[in-house]
Amino acid sequence: MKPLLVSFLLPALALAQPAPKAKKAASSMPEGFHELALGDAAPDFALPGIDEKTHTLKDYAGARLLMVAFISNHCPSSQAIEARLKKFTAAYEGKGVQVVAINPNDPAALRPDELGYSKYNDSFPEMKRHAAEQGFNFPYLYDGETQKTALAYGCLATPHVFLFDQERKLRYKGRFDDSRFADEASVTSHDARNAVDDLLAGRPVALAETRPHGCSTKWITKREAVAADQTKWETTPVDVDLIDAKGVAALRKNDTKKVRLFNVFATWCGPCVEEFPELVNTQRKFALRDFELICISINEPDEMQEVKEFLEEQNCIVPDKLKPSLKAEGRKGNAYVFQGANQDELIAALDPEWPGPIPHTLVVAPGGEVIFRHNGEVDGDELRAKILEHMGRYFTPED
Numbered sequence: 001m002k003p004l005l006v007s008f009l010l011p012a013l014a015l016a017q018p019a020p021k022a023k024k025a026a027s028s029m030p031e032g033f034h035e036l037a038l039g040d041a042a043p044d045f046a047l048p049g050i051d052e053k054t055h056t057l058k059d060y061a062g063a064r065l066l067m068v069a070f071i072s073n074h075c076p077s078s079q080a081i082e083a084r085l086k087k088f089t090a091a092y093e094g095k096g097v098q099v100v101a102i103n104p105n106d107p108a109a110l111r112p113d114e115l116g117y118s119k120y121n122d123s124f125p126e127m128k129r130h131a132a133e134q135g136f137n138f139p140y141l142y143d144g145e146t147q148k149t150a151l152a153y154g155c156l157a158t159p160h161v162f163l164f165d166q167e168r169k170l171r172y173k174g175r176f177d178d179s180r181f182a183d184e185a186s187v188t189s190h191d192a193r194n195a196v197d198d199l200l201a202g203r204p205v206a207l208a209e210t211r212p213h214g215c216s217t218k219w220i221t222k223r224e225a226v227a228a229d230q231t232k233w234e235t236t237p238v239d240v241d242l243i244d245a246k247g248v249a250a251l252r253k254n255d256t257k258k259v260r261l262f263n264v265f266a267t268w269c270g271p272c273v274e275e276f277p278e279l280v281n282t283q284r285k286f287a288l289r290d291f292e293l294i295c296i297s298i299n300e301p302d303e304m305q306e307v308k309e310f311l312e313e314q315n316c317i318v319p320d321k322l323k324p325s326l327k328a329e330g331r332k333g334n335a336y337v338f339q340g341a342n343q344d345e346l347i348a349a350l351d352p353e354w355p356g357p358i359p360h361t362l363v364v365a366p367g368g369e370v371i372f373r374h375n376g377e378v379d380g381d382e383l384r385a386k387i388l389e390h391m392g393r394y395f396t397p398e399d
Contacts, residue, residue, distance in 0.1 A: 030147075030219045035154035038208055042066065042168040043152035047102065047141040050128045055100070055141050057168070064096030064166050065199055067192065069176065070150065071101050071140075072158040073130040074110060075215035076117035080182040080394045081159050082134055088193060089138045097196055099138040103127055104150030104158065109222035111229050113287035113319070114215075117393050119385065122218070150217055157214040161192045165199055172196075174210030182394040233284070236317040239333035240308045242301055245340050248349040251294060254364050256325065258290040259371070259391060261383075262350060262362040264338075266298050267310045271377040272359040276314050278380030279361075285384060287319035289391060290366075294334045298346070298358065301339050311335050363387060 036043075044057045060066050069085060071078045089099045105122040119133075120126035124142045131140045143149045153162055163172035172195035179186040195205045243251075254260050263279050265272035283293040295316060297307045318326065318333055326333065338346050347354050354360050355375055363372040363386065372386040 030151065030221045032148075032151045033154060034152055036152075036162065036170050036173065038170050038173070040170045042068070042162075042164045042170065043149065045102075045141075045143075045149040045152075047143055047149060048124065049142075050124075050131050050136075050140045055139055060098045060100065063098035065098070065196060066164045066168065067097065067099045067196070068153065068162045068164070069099060069101045070104050070153070070155040070158050070160040070162075070217075072103050072105050072215065072218075073120040073122050073126055074105070074115050074118040075158045076393060076395045077180040077214035078158040079118065080180055081176045082136075083182065084184060084187070085159075085176065086135065086137050092196060095200060097200075100141065101136070101138055102141045102143050102149060102155075104143045104147060104155045105218040106144045106147065106220045106223070107218075109218040109220060109226060111226050112281065112284035114218075116286045116289045116291075117388075117395075119388060119393075147217075147220060155217050157212045157216050159214050160212040163192060163195050163199070171199055171205050172208050175212045178210075180213055180395050181397065186397075233315045233317060236315075238308055238311040238316055238335055239318075240297075240304050240311065240335045240337060241332060242304070242339045243296065243336035244338075245345040245349040247336075248296065248338070248346060252350050252362075252364065252368065254366055254368050256290075256329075257366050258292050258322075258325065259286075259366070259387060260364045261291070261293045261387070262296065262364065263293065264296050264298060264346070264350070264354075264358050264360045266358060267303070267306055268299070269358050273310075275359055275377045275380075276316070278378060278383065280314055280316050281380055282384050282387065283316070283319065286387065286391070288321055291387070291391070292318075292322050292325075292334055295336065296346070296350070297335075297337045298343060299337055301337055304337050307335070307337055363390075365390060 042057055046054055046056045049055045085099065103122055107121045107123040110121060115121060120130045122144060127140055127142060159176050161174060161176050162170060165171050172192065174191060176192045177187045178189040178191065191207060191210050194207065198205045251260065261282060265276065279293055295311065299307050316335065340346060347356070351360065351362050351373060353373065357375060359377065361374045361378045361383070362370065365371050371390045372383065
């Protein structure tokens with residue numbers, strides 16, 4: 001490996017070796033997409049790694065077998081195999097098997113709600129932090145700037161594994177194993193490991209191709225869809241209703257399966273206004289999960305229009321996933337103006353431990369357990385970390 005001579009934002013272009021004529025890409029795939037066939041040579045690459053070096057195919061020429069695993073920071077299926085991939089790397093490195101992980105995704109091609117299972121997006125700096133926190137014991141390379149390596153290999157998803165023999169001919173492609181869950185006990189077929197064992201034993205690979213499962217590759221061409229999603233959030237109207245202490249207490253009880261983030265604010269409160277984008281960012285991040293942001297304003301009831309305009313300016317809309325549950329609960333939205341004799345009624349109904357000032361934030365699990373509370377301006381990263389800690393980074397059989 002040689003020192004990285006360019007910025008991580010401008011990684012060297014991947015160099016494709018001569019290969020058989022590419023199959024015609026599916027209409028949903030970007031131009032240049034090539035699906036490797038069994039027996040094809042491994043395409044070359046020159047990609048920046050989290051070690052600040054440029055990695056190429058020839059750097060691993062000494063390995064008996066080469067496993068190229070496309071993974072990502074954000075995808076729950078990819079995160080679920082990380083422990084198993086580390087365990088595999090440690091077990092097989094002494095047998096001449098080299099694992100190289102590549103992140104194929106363009107971070108700008110991810111909607112905020114596609115990050116609901118992860119602490120990080122798929123940018124190069126975030127790859128470094130994620131790998132350090134998870135203790136990766138294999139090289140982790142970034143292809144998101146050009147995606148030429150993902151196109152050359154035909155990466156469909158993360159995770160997606162390609163196994164090459166000593167002559168660097170493709171002998172297996174597909175899933176790492178058959179589980180999308182983190183629990184190793186959920187694995188019933190160790191497909192990539194079985195292929196490695198076959199090759200090390202000098203046998204033909206018994207099952208040489210499987211279908212990868214996980215999150216689709218986030219191609220640069222998807223940026224248009226991300227922009228359209230942003231426009232939707234910026235232009236959708238917000239419904240605001242009045243709510244009394246009884247209504248607040250019913251919401252606070254939380255007899256749903258959703259995690260509820262309550263925020264008490266006022267349009268005239270400086271810290272409330274300052275923190276509000278972080279609340280919206282939190283709703284957007286978890287918009288595809290069982291989660292909802294419920295905003296309660298202590299503006300006067302005759303100021304509902306002012307509250308509505310503020311929330312629309314902040315893009316505080318109800319995600320589409322939540323609408324059926326709101327309809328079932330007989331609610332139009334998640335934005336309210338409190339109507340009661342005084343603020344003490346609201347405190348008693350929502351959070352008796354609330355000291356009184358606003359903004360006040362409370363996160364409640366199904367059944368009413370408090371996950372997080374904070375009085376004053378909230379730190380968005382801390383808030384989201386607490387929610388993710390409770391909801392988890394992986395799919396579960398119940399999802």
